[in-house]
Amino acid sequence: MATVNQSEFAKILGYSRAAVTQFKKAGRLVMTEDGLVDVEASKQRIKETADPNRDDVVQRHASARGSNIEDDSDTGPGFQEARALKEHYHALQAKIDYETRIGELVERAEVERDWVEVATVLRTNLEKIPDSMASVLAAETDSSRVHAILTEQIEKVLKKASDHIERLA
Structure with a gap:
């Protein structure tokens, strides 16, 4: 398990330090107990949590860094499943709210x-x-x-x- 500080991680991936800080705040980095970034696990988590609907942004940032983006089919399912689950629960809550308002559902x-x-x-x-x-x-x-x-x-x-x-x- 290779571990580096956040600045080194930013250099390895070609991201700005601010981007890495945003990844950390969003819970997209895997940190060790001593505050270092687990490189491979963090790369995987970033891929798993990437929004496949924002390929345009990914491509733009990749071209700015001078790197080439590979089409990774593993990035979609995790994000899409999470989004589908979130939408499902939002729909259930909306149904409950509606049925409560019209008097069909009570506590x-x-x-x-x-x-x-x-x-x-x-x-x-x-x-x-x-x-x-x-x-x-x-x-x-x-x-x-x-x-x-x-x-x-x-x-x-x-x-x-x-x-x-x-x-x-």
Whole structure:
């Protein structure tokens, strides 16, 4: 592994020191722990992260340096895959933003909170049935009438829960 300082790396590749500094800031150089540039690894990373859509700039800089640019097919896939992935996630975020704005998508925590509230209303009202109906049912001797009274009370509780759900929407 050949290592050099940034100035020497700039001379080796025919770049300006400012260009090498930009490479470093962009994370396109492989640096050793003692602050030197790993020449081969940095050359590879620069190739992998090159924008293939900017061949015109690459050619212009190469001609200014007096060097010849080889067509390296390894530079495209890494950059293109990264760009495609980035665009994919941007599209997903745009979809989420749109669906949120039109009311098709809501936060999971909000939905969970609302359903806990509905379940609480349902449970509370169901638990009130024995207290409110015990004396009425105790006096009733006809089992079909007891059934009808209980059915009516349960329907009222379900209606309250349904009304609560509608208010949430």
